[in-house]
Amino acid sequence: MENNTLKAIELATSLQELEDIRIKAFGKKGNITELFVLLKELEGDTKKIKARELNALKSQIESALATKKEILKAQELADQLKKERIDMTLFNTSSNYGSMHPVSITLEKIIDYFVAMNFSLRSGPLVEDDFHNFQALNIPEYHPARDMQDTFYFNDGKVLRTHTSPVQIRTMEQESFPIRMICPGAVFRRDYDLTHTPMFHQVEGLVVEEKGKISFSHLKFILEDFLHYMFGGDISVRFRSSFFPFTEPSAEVDISCIFCKGNGCRVCSHTGWLEVLGCGIVDRNVFAAVHYENVSGYAFGMGVERFAMLIHAVSDLRSFFESDLRILEQFS
Ligand code: DAH
Numbered sequence: 154m155e156n157n158t159l160k161a162i163e164l165a166t167s168l169q170e171l172e173d174i175r176i177k178a179f180g181k182k183g184n185i186t187e188l189f190v191l192l193k194e195l196e197g198d199t200k201k202i203k204a205r206e207l208n209a210l211k212s213q214i215e216s217a218l219a220t221k222k223e224i225l226k227a228q229e230l231a232d233q234l235k236k237e238r239i240d241m242t243l244f245n246t247s248s249n250y251g252s253m254h255p256v257s258i259t260l261e262k263i264i265d266y267f268v269a270m271n272f273s274l275r276s277g278p279l280v281e282d283d284f285h286n287f288q289a290l291n292i293p294e295y296h297p298a299r300d301m302q303d304t305f306y307f308n309d310g311k312v313l314r315t316h317t318s319p320v321q322i323r324t325m326e327q328e329s330f331p332i333r334m335i336c337p338g339a340v341f342r343r344d345y346d347l348t349h350t351p352m353f354h355q356v357e358g359l360v361v362e363e364k365g366k367i368s369f370s371h372l373k374f375i376l377e378d379f380l381h382y383m384f385g386g387d388i389s390v391r392f393r394s395s396f397f398p399f400t401e402p403s404a405e406v407d408i409s410c411i412f413c414k415g416n417g418c419r420v421c422s423h424t425g426w427l428e429v430l431g432c433g434i435v436d437r438n439v440f441a442a443v444h445y446e447n448v449s450g451y452a453f454g455m456g457v458e459r460f461a462m463l464i465h466a467v468s469d470l471r472s473f474f475e476s477d478l479r480i481l482e483q484f485s
Contacts, residue, residue, distance in 0.1 A: 158174065158177075158178050158184075158185075158214055159213070159214065159217055161174050162174055162214070162217045162218060162221050163217075163221070165221060165225070166225075167225060167229075168222065168225050168226065168229065171218065171221055171222060171225060174218070175218055178214055179214075185207075185210070185211055185214065188207055189207065192204055192207060250485075251485075252481065252482060252484060252485030253484070253485070254473070254481065254484070255461045255464075255465050255467070255473060255481070255484040256354060256457055256458055256461050256473055258461070258484065259457055259460050259461040259464060260337055260354060260356070260457050262383065263335075263337070263356050263379075263383070263455075263457065263460065264335070264337060264356075266379050266382050266383070267335045267356075267358065267379070270375065270379075271333060272333050272334055272335045272358065272360075273333065273334050273335075274334065274335060274336065274337070275320055275323075275324050275334045275335070275336040276320065276336055276337075276338055277314070277317070277319055277320035277323045277336065277338070278314070279313060279314055279338070279339060279341070280307070280311050280312070280313060280314070281311065281312055281313075281314040281319050282310070282311055282312075283310060283311075283312070284322075285319035285322045285323060286312050286314050286315060286316075286318075286319045287299060288442070289319075289322040289439065289442035289443065290318050290319070290321070290322065290398060290399040290439060290442075291398040291399050291436050291438040291439055291442075292398045292399070293398075296398065298315065298398075303315060303342050303343055303344070304342070304343070305341050305342075305343060305351075313340075313341035314340055314341065315340060315341065315342055316340050316355055316357070316454060317336050317337070317338050317340060317355040317356065317357035317454060318357055318399060318452075318454060320336035320338070320357055321336075321357060321359045321399075321435075321439070321452060322439070322442065322443060324336070324359065325359075325361065325440075325443040325445060326443050330361040330362060330363070330445065330448050330450075331360075331361060331362045331363070332359055332360065332361040332450070333359075333360050334358070334359055334360075335356055335357065335358045335359075336356070336357045336359075337354065337355070337356045337357075337457070338354065338355065339352055339353070339354055340352070340353060340354065340355050345471075347468065347469050347470065347471070348459075348462070348470050349470065350458070350470055350471060350473075350474055352474075353456060353457070353458045353470075354456070354457035354458060355454055355455060355456055355457065356454070356455050356457060357452070357453070357454045358451075358452060358453045358454070359435070359450060359451075359452045360372075360450050360451050360452075361435065361445070361448050361449070361450035362448065362449065362450065363447065363448060363449075364447045364448055364449050365449060366449060367434075367449040367450050367451055368434075368449075369402070369434060369451070371451060372432055372433075372434070372451035372453065373392060376390070376406055376430065376432060376453060377390045380406070380408055380429065383460065383464070384408055384411055384463075384464075385411075388408045388409050388411060389408065389409040389415065390406060390407070390408055390409075391406070391407050391426065392404040392405075392406055392432075393405045393406070393407060393428075395431065395433075397431055397433055398436070399433075399435065399436050399439050399452065400431075400432065400433020400434055400435060400436055400451075400452055401433060401434060401436045401437075402433055402434060403431065403432070403433035403434075404431070404432055404433060405428050405430070405431050405432075406428070406429055406430045406431070406432060407426040407427060407428050407429065408426070408427050408429055409425060409426060409427075410424075410425050410426060410427050411427070411463060412466070413425065420468075427463065429455060429459065429460065429463075430453055430454060430455035430456075431453065431454050431455075432451065432452065432453035432454070433451065433452060433453075434449070434450070434451055435449070435450040435451060435452050458470055458473060461473065465484065
């Protein structure tokens, strides 16, 4: 009998089979269990000897069961892994494609316009020094834009660029006029609410020509035309006198509210107008910082997310960056 059980354990090929063997030996009516019952009828030395033999047999079987169990478990896992192996050469028939991010869609549309208008593309570093991000742009040391609240500073005094305007400086340092460029890119500010995220995108524009060849009307034409391209021919555009350190005169540009057609609603704070960009005639101090003489130029800057929010009627900017497919899929 002992040989039978041990032999069966040795030959078992599955965990289920092994479990059946264990029950047959140690279950309520198992043969080892029954031997223990029979033991009660013996007496004296015979009982002692038989008990010792039976206990030895019991632990022999138990350890054989445990060893075999480990072997079969490992084998079953190996079999399962083999069965579930992924065939990387199979053709994928699912139609679950990704889609362009709404910010990318908007950025591409902006770039398309300016490239068609003969602007070329420039870029600059995300980690900027004080000179390019502030000083050369006529932003003096005490200017509120430098506030620790807004700017991410590094220990060595460098910053994560707070706008794309430093690329104006870098372009003029490296090239001579005429210049006709836009520079799209990420910018960083310490802000987080419905309409602000710590990283967002801007597109900067700069046109520089010989002195006298650029006037505010050139700037006005291109931006009006651009905004009609972005928001449709029936919106109104207005230039509102404003201030930027790097332009003089400066203006902010508004479009008539695309949600209420200018009648006043919650989105436009009941003014009928939506502010969409900043611009102006390049300040002479900016030209002086890059040693440009006898030139005139205009510049403008806009937030890509702001455009994307308006175009897609999204009220919480943060939803663009939470990687929630249920939201992003709607733009495909
Ligand atoms: N740099 C400005 C900002 O981050 C945007 C801007 C406004 C850029 C006016 C310009 C400009 O070039 O002329 O808010």
